Every structure is written in structure tokens, then in C-alpha cells.
Amino acid sequence: MEITSNNIIWEKHVAVFAFPFASHPALMLTLVRRLASAAPKVVFSFFSTEASNKALFSELSCYNIKPYDVSDGKKDHVSIRNPEEGISFFLTVAEDEFTRGVRVAEMDTGLRVSCLVVDAFVGCSGDMAEEMNIPWVAFWPAGTCSLAAHFYTDLIRHKCAPLLGSAGPNQEIADLIPGLKAVRLGDLPSGVVLGNLESPFATMLHKMGRSLARATAVPINSFQELDPDLTKNLSSKLNNFLNIGPFNLISGEESPSKSDEFSCMKWLDNQETRTVTYICFGRLCRPPPHELVELAEALEENKTPFLWAINKDSHMHFPKGFLERTSANGIGKVVPWAPQDQVLNHAAIGVFITHGGWTSALEGLVAGVPMICRPFLGDHYINSWMVESWGIGLRIQGGKFTKHATRCALEQALSLSKNRDERIEGLRDLAYKAVANGSSDKNFKTLVEVVTGVTMPFE
Template identity: 30%
Template sequence: MAAAPARRLPHALVIPYPAQGHVIPLLELAHALVDRGFTVTFANSEFNHHRVVAAMKESSCNGGGGAALERIRLVAVPDGMAPGEDRNNLVRLTVLMAEHMAPRVEDLIRRSSSAAADEGGPITCMVADYNVGTWALDVAERTGIRSAAVWPASAAVLASILSIPRLIEDGVIDAQDGSALSQGTFQLSPDMPAMRTAHLAWNCIGKHDGQEALFRYIVGGVRAAAKCDFVLCNSFHGAERATFARFPSVVPIGPLLTGERRGKAVGHFWRPEGGACLSWLDAQPARSVVYVAFGSFTMFDARQFRELALGLERSGRPFLWVVRPDIVHGDVHDYPDGFLDRARGMVVAWSPQQSVLAHPAVACFVSHCGWNSTMEGVRNGVPFLAWPYFADQFVNQGYICDVWKVGLRAEADESGVVTKEQIASKVEELMSDESMRERVEAMKKVAHESISEGGSSYRNFDNFVEAMKKA
């Protein structure tokens, strides 16, 4: 009697938006799918694919084992931008990738129908970043596979996008390009953070000439996501209870354990200097270190960079400061004279942030309030000095400072600079506020309960996985 053919694993195509803050959580989700029996094809933009692979190789060569990828196949798709073109121009990047990536992704899915088992076999479902959903979810519909959209930021920001018709009707934003019709604030519900119209995601993504095109793209994404099987969010019920009550179709599965896959690729564009900074932290007293990191996009002018350095020095606290090679406009790190010799801290180009925030020596987090950083800080019980730069970060600051009350605002003076005096003062206040420490520890407990077996996010992810396994 002939043996029954081997049952093929479900095969998910995962597509992140081409920015590190999106690649990292989507790659973590890919690993989580592998843990639940999937094969995964991870389709990065060609430019970011090379950065992730290079960081993996560097990590592997330095003993980090970063090249290990079990049942995840990394593929590169051209994004339509020319070599050397500025990929921080997110509006141009977003518009071009819809034109150039969609046909190649569709071809990838169709060709997979004849793929051998060692290539994962046919792609059976798509898990796309909500921010590429405008075109990716249409591709899933045309090719007849199940689909899910992943919103890797706060549910509140997604709620503002889903509320665009209401915001237009109420005269909050312009119907043509989404621009602010007033400079005031509004709330979608009493228990959600207040939002400024100028800080809506499509209004503060940077200086650009494509406001209307970006807004239309976002509106198209809402229509596309309405047709997919799931809309998932990297958040947890206890963090955004009012938002999830108002938008029950958005399903929390977080906080995703971004950056916590030891020995496996986690999506960094730069190699974290893990061994050096963790060894340095080991030598510091408990709850003594100020951790400073501003993500992959934040840029400072030379004056603000120097004020930050002087503020850290003025605080008198040991600090671990992540200074990207390109964090200063003009790529010049203009430290104050003698700062690096006098400093009671360590400066690194990139860090293993999850491991750093989990370290008992870390006392507070000076952060740009990116959502991954926000969730990592909360999950590790670390209070914040909240210093947003653009996009969703202003709403996240509202959660941190006004709703959860687990951090303080970094407030700029009349010239737009956060001064050294302000930085040192706020750090000292954070260090001494025991009630804030208790609140963030309570949030940490709720976050861990949500992703533990039987928790709300754990159950939601289980339901999603079982549905996506169905033919």
C-alpha cells in the first residue's frame, strides 16, 4: 500500500513596510508563525533586504548566530527607487512601492504554486503590514489566498485612520488631502489620548509635496483592509482598552517580543553592539542607568545633539546612549569639548534594546516614543522621558504621559530646543518618582499576562493561526 503524501505546511507570505520599526515586528511575527507550524517567505524591499542580511552576517561572524533562520526564506523585491535615492522620503517610497512591488509579489505567489517542498511549497496566505495593504491585500484577493493586515503601531493611531470619514464630517480635516482645518485637539473617545490635528499620521510624516497622494493611499488602505480576514495589532487589551472597545474588529496580539529571538535574525538594519554594552551594564548599580535611544529615523541638529550630551552629563547619572551614524543632520557628531573623556556613560552605534531594557541596571528610558520602543519599555517596567519626533510618536507620548502616566514629557523651549537643564531635571524626577515606577510595573504585569498561555493576546493569536491554516 502506497504511503500517503506528506502533508505540506501552511505557507505565509509576510510583507513589512520598508522601515526598521516595521521590519522588526513583522519578522518577529514570522518567527511566531514558524513556532506554530508555518513556513514563511519574508518579502522585504531589495534595499532593506540587503541591510538585514548584512546585519545578520555581522552578528553571526561576531558569535551572535544571527544568520539562523528556521523555515523563513528571505526574498528581495525592488521598491522602485533609484540607487542612492533618499529612502527617508517616505511619501515617495510609499507611492513607488505600490507601483513596483505589487506585480512582483503577485508573480511570487503565482510561481509558488509549483514550488518544491524545500522552497516552502505553494503560498497559502498573506500577512501584510497595514501600511502596504493598499496594494498587497488586493494582490491576495486576486490570487485567492487568505490575508491579514498587521498594524505595528498603537491601536489609537489606527483608530484615527479608521475615523477619517467622521473627521471629515466634523470639520477636523480637509476631505481632499487630510490636512488640519484647525490647530486644536480632539478625542475619539474620553479614555483615549487627545490628538492634535497637525499630528495625525499623514500630516506629520515630514516635509513633502505629496500630501494628497499620501492621504489617498491611506484611505485606499482602509478599503483594502476591510476585505481581509484579520486586522491584527501589536498592542494588548490592557494598554488600549477604550480603543479596542470602540473598534472590535482590530485584534490585539501583542506586545510582540521584538528583538528577543536569541540566535535568530530579528530585522535590525545595524549590528547591535550587544556584548560590550551588556557587559558595561553588568558593572552598574541596580536602577542607576539612563538609557537613551531614538530609533531609526529621528534626526537632531548640532545644537540639540550638544544639549542632549550636556544634559546627560549634568544629570550625574551613568548613561547608555545609542548614537546612530546618521543621527545628526550632516552626519557630524559634534560632542562638547572633552565630553567623551568626562562622560560617566557609554556611547554605542546600535544596541540590543530588548536586552538592555530588561537589564536591572536600567532606571529610565529617554525615547522617541516609537511604538516598538514604547511596548518594550512597558513590557520591562521602565519609565520614560518621552521625546517624540514625527508620525505616531506624538500619540504614543499621550499614552505614556497622560493615559498610563508612566513617563514625563521632554519640553522644548521657545526656540524648539530641549535644554540640558530640562533633560537633567526630568531625569532626576523620573529617578525619584516611586508612584510612576509602581504604575509601569503594574503595566508590565498586565503585558506579560496578555502574551502568556491563556492570556487575551495569546488566545487571539491562536485563533488567527488556526483560521490562516485553513485552505
């Protein structure tokens, strides 16, 4: 059935459910903009919270993507003390809100929803798709390693049960996750075997891992040449397991504005090649005050040129006079925000100090910049393990910043940067090839077919 709206004939109606936390909504919108461009006669109803949609759609517009607000579940006058609390509020209302939203969007468009494209974290969506008898596309915005950990949670718990009394978090366990040679016990995402296994967040992820085999397709923000053994294993367990990234290599017209309001690039232009350390811990994470002091002192004493993106609230924890001294002698630049992808691809960048979030890890890999990881939560630990396994970086010794550990890490990473080996350059090249008529490009065309029911031509 064809429905006309604003002189456009819509042939299909796809509902998109975002998980409105951290970088998830932005990555989901990146995916949907690609789908919307490939399928101009399909209308995509994009559901997220009001705050999330306001941030996402303030500058971006696409005629066949229509945002709809859903409740965040937060009760009036209740303050959110930590991210998990906000997630818990949202999860209590998510199914009802998405169900209500779909009804509204169907009335607006005059078309029944023909496919659900969702963040895999929205666990209720599988049952909804089954009730509606339509395809369920569960997008995983992180890495293959963390997805495997959640998919195999029951198996991992069974294997770890005899070890939990004796094994420490730093013990490497072979063949714990099918397709991965070894992993440290403490690097598994919290809620798999360590931490609060009964928390709403851990319960949600456990349910998701158990249900993913029902999905019509599972696209992921990675490229299959990065983790071939994991990809091969998951491809045998999941329908249409599709590596379609890295997203940061997608054409700029699908990306948000890349402004440089704090003149980071101009500052980098005056630095020597591969000498600058770029530091950023994402939107939600920052080291505790004593670690900020240790990191800052190590940078200053080593006279390491650095560009540090960190919110102004953290400045109070820096050593006295640190900002003034490093700015005056030209050694450092501290900004509240930096265009990270552009920064990492600048010739002056030699090292990336990161929290190990998946998007950041991919951006560092694609730029060919060695990484020093200081993980904090979620998938940061297993991502950092993979960075080490790929040979493109290391984790800070002891898992926390001290002057000694920072100096040692900088020495190793800068040496790796100045003598880039075949492994770093090889992975970088494979990423570019994947999105340029390679595996990721072919997988994306398969995804378009699943979502729209229309076969895409292969070049």
C-alpha cells in the same frame, strides 16, 4: 492537496508581504517565525527587497520560511534624499512585484497561495487577496492608537474641519477618536489632518484605513489590556482584531541574536540601581545638532550617569571634550548600538529617553522604565501622548531638548523611577500575563486558525 518538498509534505502555502522600511520587516519576520513554528506543515514565502532580506536572513533560518526578493523601485543612479522618497519609489512597483513574486513562489512550491499575511502598509494586498479569493491578514506593527487614527481618518477630518482655522497643535480635543477620551491635534500622525495630505505616503495610509474592514484578520503588536476602550471599539469594526503582543516578550528563539559587542551590560553592572539614563532615538531619527548639544550639556552638568546609543556621525555635534570627560569620570558611555531590550531590563536603568517609536515604547513599558519622549515623525507623537496618558512617562517640554527642559524631565522621570507606582508595575504585569496563556496567547491561536484553517487547541 499535499506537495512534497525536500522530504517535507507542505499542506498550505502562505505568501507574506513585508513593508521594507524601518523596523517593519523585522517585526513581520518575528510574526511569521511564530506562525511557522505553530504550523510546521505550512510553507511561508516571505517577500521583501534584496537589502531587507539580506539583513533579516543573514543569521536566521527556518525550514518552512523561504525569502524572495522584490524590487525596491529605485531607478539606477538615483539617490534617495529622505525616507518618504524611498517609500514612494517602492509603492510604484509594489503591486506588480508582489504579483510576480507570488507566481514564482507558487511554481517553486507547487502549491497555490492559500492566504496573504501582509504588513498593513502594503495597501494593494487587499485587492490581490480578493482577486485570489483567499484570506487577507493585515498586520499592524504599531499601536492601537495610531491604527485608530488611520482607520478613522475620514471621521477625524470631518470633526476637525471647523477647528482647523482656530485650533493650535497643542489643543486637546475630546472624543476625536472613538475609544480615546482626548488627543492633542498636533499628536495625530502626519497626513491625517496636518501635513501634506496628498503625499504618496499619506494617500497610502488613508487608503489602508478605508480598506481594513475588509481584512479577514488584523493582528497587532500590543496587548488588549493596555488600551481596552480602543480595542473594544476596533473589535466592533474589524474582523478578528487580534492583540498578539508585546513581541519583545516572545521567547528568545524567535528573536535575533542578542550580542553585546560594546559591553553595555558589563558597564551597567557597575552602576547603582535605577540611576542610569538610557538614550536611543531608533534607527532613523536623531535630534538636530543644537539639541544634541543641549542634551549632552544637561547630562554632564547634572552628573547624570548615562548610556547613549547613537551613530558615530553624530559625535561631531557633541560639546568639545564631552566624550572624553564623561568617559574618563565614568559618568557616561556612548556606543553605536546597544541590545535595547536587555539594557532596559537591567536594574541600573532608571529612565529611557526615546523618540517614541512603538517598539521602543512597548519595551520601556514592559521593563517598567519611565520614559522621556522626544517625538520626530509618524506615530511618535500619538505614542508619546499615550505614554503620558498611561502615566509611565512624559514628553520633553516644548517638544525639543533644552538644558532646562531636560533637567526638569530627568528630575520628574527619575523620581517616578525610584518610587515606581502601581500604574507602572500594573501595566508591566498585564503585559506578561497577556503572553503567558492570557489574551495575546489566545488571540495568536485564533490567528493561526485564520492563516492555516486548522483549529488550535486551547490549554
